[in-house]
Amino acid sequence: MTEMFDVTIIGGGPAGLYSAFYSGLRGMKTKLIESQSKLGGKVLLYPEKMIWDVGGQPPVPGHTFVKQLVVQALTFEPTVCLDTKVEYVEKTADKHFLITTNHGEIHETKSIILAVGGGIIHPKRLDCPGxxxxxxxxxxxxxxxxxxxxxxxxxxxxxxxxxxxxxxxxxxxxxxxxxxxxxxxxxxxxxxxxxxxxxxxxxxxxxxx
Ligand SMILES: Cc1cc2nc3c(=O)[nH]c(=O)nc-3n(C[C@H](O)[C@H](O)[C@H](O)COP(=O)(O)OP(=O)(O)OC[C@H]3O[C@@H](n4cnc5c(N)ncnc54)[C@H](O)[C@@H]3O)c2cc1C
The missing domain is CATH 3.50.50.60 (FAD/NAD(P)-binding domain)
Incomplete structure (x- = not known):
């Protein structure tokens, strides 16, 4: 069993990254679990595309946006687990959560923020034979x-x-x-x-x- 965290965020895209920053700001012991090998979520798919529509942010390419999100997310030094997919969550009798990952590890937490976007990222493939x-x-x-x-x-x-x-x-x-x-x-x-x-x-x- 791992140590207890106040909050565990599942998903390291923009939503999860900002949640990690904000949880730290509120003094919570924070863990972030991401199935990909890098933080950034879907934005990793478009490093060179300009993002026009984020408040307080002039147009910026995806890779710069990811860099900024990650710097902000790590401000309060959350624990980050990459290459780790959450497979199962259960609630204990004392209302905590046990999170089981694809590596068979168990993470214990008082609360969970689900920031999984559309789930594990897969392209919608062209439906054409060949x-x-x-x-x-x-x-x-x-x-x-x-x-x-x-x-x-x-x-x-x-x-x-x-x-x-x-x-x-x-x-x-x-x-x-x-x-x-x-x-x-x-x-x-x-x-x-x-x-x-x-x-x-x-x-x-x-x-x-
Ligand atoms: C080509 C393209 C261009 C876009 N352009 C723009 C734009 O210009 N402006 C804009 O506002 N939006 C844009 N978007 C949309 C934007 O990228 C998404 O709205 C945003 O990434 C959603 O953030 P999120 O954190 O909610 O989810 P995601 O970015 O999807 O992140 C979710 C993360 O959760 C992880 N995850 C899922 N399930 C698990 C699990 N079981 N265990 C561990 N990790 C898990 C995934 O690996 C993923 O990294 C674009 C999207 C695409 C595809």
Whole structure:
């Protein structure tokens, strides 16, 4: 059995990282458990994409945002467990919690903050026969570096903020950007959609790959 913590945060994305900072600010003995090998959650998927919509923060690329979140989160020196997936939580008779991880360790805590986002991060794969053959070559579910698309024709599938923000960033890098979205209008931020429409992108609505 490990030592007792006041709060254990499950998930090291933006929500978990800020929770770790705030728990420390309130003088709580804090532990953070994250299944990935790095802190940052989904933002690790878009290190070069600009983030426009965080209060008090001028537009900033994902990797800088993660760096800032981590510095803030570690201010009060919480215990951090990386590469550790929480598999099971049970409440004890004295109303504490026992958290079991994939390594078989048990963590004891008086309270839990669930900051798991959409859960363990997996891409939603393209539902096309044979698509997996092109994964990592010409079919990508993350953009680790915009340079990959220099002077290429790039098809972006989707119409939410992630897709439209990427399409806008790619306008200055790629030869041509084509956005394919299944609905008749984009649900993404209007200002970004307008930027996309004003520039030389091809937009295919009511369409799927
Ligand atoms: C391509 C893309 C672009 C985006 N652009 C923007 C943007 O510009 N602006 C914006 O505001 N938002 C943007 N978002 C959304 C933003 O990234 C998410 O809203 C944000 O990351 C959610 O934070 P979170 O901490 O709630 O969850 P997450 O970031 O999902 O973090 C949850 C963490 O919990 C961990 N976890 C889950 N289950 C367990 C478990 N059982 N045990 C241990 N760990 C676990 C996961 O590994 C993950 O690291 C974008 C998302 C994507 C995909």
């Amino acid at each position: 698509a997996e053959k092109f994964e990592g070559e010409t079919l990508h579910y993350t953009v680790p570096s915009l340079k990959l698309f220099y002077q290429k024709t790039v098809v972006v599938s989707g119409g939410g903020n992630g897709a439209i923000d990427w399409a806008v960033e790619l306008l200055d890098i790629a030869k041509h950007v084509i956005v394919v979205y299944r609905q008749e209008d984009f649900p993404a931020h209007e200002a970004q959609v307008e930027l996309l429409r004003k520039r030389n992108a091809t937009i295919l609505l009511n369409s799927t790959i």
